Amino acid sequence: MNSLQSPVLRTADVARGAGYSVQQVRKLERDGVLAPATRSASGYRSYTQAHVAAALAYRALAIGAGPAEARRIVRAAHAYPASDLFALLDAAHARLDTERRDVRSAKDAAATIAVEPIGDVRPADSMTISELGRALGVRPSTLRHWDAEGLVVPHRAGPHGTRVYTPGDVRDARIVHQLRLAGYRIAPLRALMPELRRARRWDEVSAMLAARESNIDARSRALLEGAAALGAVISAS
Numbered sequence: 001m002n003s004l005q006s007p008v009l010r011t012a013d014v015a016r017g018a019g020y021s022v023q024q025v026r027k028l029e030r031d032g033v034l035a036p037a038t039r040s041a042s043g044y045r046s047y048t049q050a051h052v053a054a055a056l057a058y059r060a061l062a063i064g065a066g067p068a069e070a071r072r073i074v075r076a077a078h079a080y081p082a083s084d085l086f087a088l089l090d091a092a093h094a095r096l097d098t099e100r101r102d103v104r105s106a107k108d109a110a111a112t113i114a115v116e117p118i119g120d121v122r123p124a125d126s127m128t129i130s131e132l133g134r135a136l137g138v139r140p141s142t143l144r145h146w147d148a149e150g151l152v153v154p155h156r157a158g159p160h161g162t163r164v165y166t167p168g169d170v171r172d173a174r175i176v177h178q179l180r181l182a183g184y185r186i187a188p189l190r191a192l193m194p195e196l197r198r199a200r201r202w203d204e205v206s207a208m209l210a211a212r213e214s215n216i217d218a219r220s221r222a223l224l225e226g227a228a229a230l231g232a233v234i235s236a237s
Contacts, residue, residue, distance in 0.1 A: 009047040011037075018055035025055065032075045033058045050236035053229050054078070060226035064219040065092040073230070080234040089227060096220055102188050103213050109178035110205050127165045129154070135170075136177045143173065149186055151176045151193055172197065 009017075014034075015025045028034045029045075034054050037045035054074055061070035069092060076083040133140045146152040147163070152172045154163040165173065175196055179189055195208055 009049070009051065011045050011047065014047045014051050014055060017049075017052040018059060020055060020059075028055060028058065031071055032078070033071055035078050048236070050233060053232035053236070057226045057229035057233055060222045060229060061092075064096070064221075064223035064226055070226070073226075074233070077230045077233045078237065080237050085230070085234070089223075089230075092223055093220075096216055096223070099188075100213070100216050100220075102184055103209055103216065105183045106179055106192065107206070107209050107213075109175070109181070109184070110209065125167045125170065127170055129163045129165070132165050132170060132173055136173060138177065146173070146176055149190060151186070151189055 011022050011025050014020075015022045018025070020028070025034070029037060034047075034051050037047050037051070039045060054077070057077070058070050058074045061073050064070075065073065069088070073085065073088045073092070076085040076088055079085075127135065129140045129143050133143055143152065143163075147154065152165075152169060154165045154169045156162065157164045172193065176189060176193070179192075184192075196205055
């Protein structure tokens with residue numbers, strides 16, 4: 001603990017040790033990420049290695065959980081043990097775990113769909129909502145719900161705006177159906193479908209999902225690094 005309290009550091013020392021600018025260090029202090037610095041009679045700030053540890057923890061946690069959540073976590077570390085620090089860390093890991101399971105479900109579903117040809121289609125392959133519902137084994141109300149959520153938006157035809165699913169729409173519906181069967185939730189699907197529509201081939205879909213999984217790995221590693229730095233912060237509490 002003593003090593004975290006000495007030697008006395010200047011703002012520039014903290015900035016250099018944590019990889020921030022002097023202005024950013026002062027902002028982190030204003031935001032409560034860094035504990036208030038000791039002030040000399042002339043107003044100069046004095047920091048310790050505990051401040052460097054807090055800044056490093058925030059840097060890593062901001063990658064893993066986002067800046068807003070990182071601020072909450074580091075502030076909770078300053079109030080340890082009378083805080084919900086561990087609950088916040090657990091929640092951050094749980095969110096990443098959910099994202100990881102969603103991506104893996106998507107990869108499984110993509111692999112299932114990839115074995116079926118999707119490029120050899122004709123305009124005559126368009127379907128009504130009833131026909132598509134029977135083909136997928138879902139109710140028309142489900143397809144209307146997907147339409148309302150922006151997941152599969154068919155064309156409208158005739159004076160009554162009858163839904164007509166083009167081959168492209170049918171492809172989207174098959175993707176959504178498989179991902180829903182794999183446990184993918186509506187909100188993540190809403191964000192994922194535009195990316196899948198832009199993919200011309202399933203190897204592009206696979207590459208996109210692999211990139212997303214790599215991003216989750218990087219954020220998980222950052223959370224681990226942030227938690228390690230937090231250990232030094234709570235030791236100095």
